[in-house]
Amino acid sequence: MDAKGNGFLDLRGVACPMNWVRTKMVLEDMEIGQKLEVILDDGEPIRNVPRSLKDEGHKLLKVTPDGNCFRIVIERG
C-alpha cells in the first residue's frame, strides 16, 4: 500500500473464488475512494471478479490487457 492508501495485488495463478476473496479482504481494509490495482488471469477470473465487485458496490475504473492477464483498477465503494 502506498502513502495515499492505494493498493496493489498480483493474483496471477490464483483461481476463482480465491482471487475474489483476497481482493475483498484488501478492499475491506481500505477507505472509500481509495484505489486498488489487481492483476487477473484471462478466462474465468476476469469475468468473475468484476461481477463480484459490482455486487458489492465497488467501482471498476479501468481494464488494461497485459500479456495473458489483465490489470484492473478498482475504486473502493
Added chain:
Amino acid sequence: MAEPKKTVDVRALKSSGFIRQTESEYFVCRLRIPGGNASSEKLIQAAELAKKYGRGYCHLTFQQSVEIPYVKLSEMDALKAELDKLGLRMANCGPRVRAISACQGCKVNPYGRVDAPGIAAKADEKYFGMDTPAKFKIAYSGCNIGCPNPQENDLGFHGMVEPDLVPDLCNGCTLCVQLCKSRAGESLVMNTKTNLPERDDNRCTYCGECLFCCPTNAWVSKRIGHAVYVGGKHGRFPRWADRVADFVSDEDTYELIEKCVAWYNLNGKRGERFGTAIDRLGMDKFKKDVLVPKFKTAKEWDHHGDRPKGINYHVLHSWDTEESR
C-alpha cells in the same frame, strides 16, 4: 404342440416408447423429460420402477430421456399401468417429433438469454409425437454456446440478445471490449475520442457478454429472441444446420415448428431427414415456403432496413435513423 408365439408390433411399441433391445425378449422403456427438467419425486419413482421391472439401473439418453432397460415383454403392460398411475409419461422413438430438449436456460445459467427449458416444455406439450417422414429432433439452447447442440438438430434454437449502450452510464473501463475480444466476436472497439465502446453489427454474435459483464449496467438489452437453425443432424452423414432466422420470439418459435413440420410432411420422402429434404428441394424453396416474409437473419433484416419486433424491442438503434438522414 408348441405354444403359439405372441406377435409383437415393434413399430407401434416404438411410438409409445418401448424400444426392442438386442435380446428380443427385452425392451427399453423410454421416459419423457421435456426440456430436461424432472421433479425429484418423478426421478425417484423412475428409479424404483427400474429396480422392480428392469435391472436396477437407468440410462440417461443424449436426448434427455430417462430409460429403464431390460423390461420383460410379459411385464410391459404392468409397467405401463404403473407409469400411468404415477403420471410418468413415456417418450417415443421412430419417425415423429421427439421429446424436445433444452439446457438450463437463463433462470439457472448466467450465460442464458432465454428460458430454454420452459419454452421447450411448452413446445413439447404442443408438438411431441407428431408424425413426420423420419425422426424430427428439436433443441432449445439458452445462449449461443449451444450446449444442447441446436446446429445438430432438425430444428434448433439458441437465445440471443442485441446490446445497446447508454453512453451516460459508461465510465470507459473497457472491460466489455476486453471480454468481447477474448470470448466473443471482437465486435467492440474503444473509441478513443469519446472514450466509449462501439459495436460492429457485422461482427457481433449477440451473445450478451458485454451486457452481462458491464460493471455500470451501461449496456442494455434492445431485444431478445432466438436464432433458428434448420436441417441439422449427426449420424453417418452429419449435416450442419443452416441458420435461417434471428431474434424470433418465444411464440414465433412454436409457429416455426408447426410450419417446418407441415412443410416436411408435404415435401419429405419417407425416411428422409429434414435437412436432406431441404438439400434435395433447395434452400430457396424452403425459405419461400416457410420463412418469407416473416423470418430473416439479422443480416437480412439489416439489409432490408425493417426489423422484427422482438420481445424487448424498445430502443431505437443508430441505423434506424440512418435512413431518415
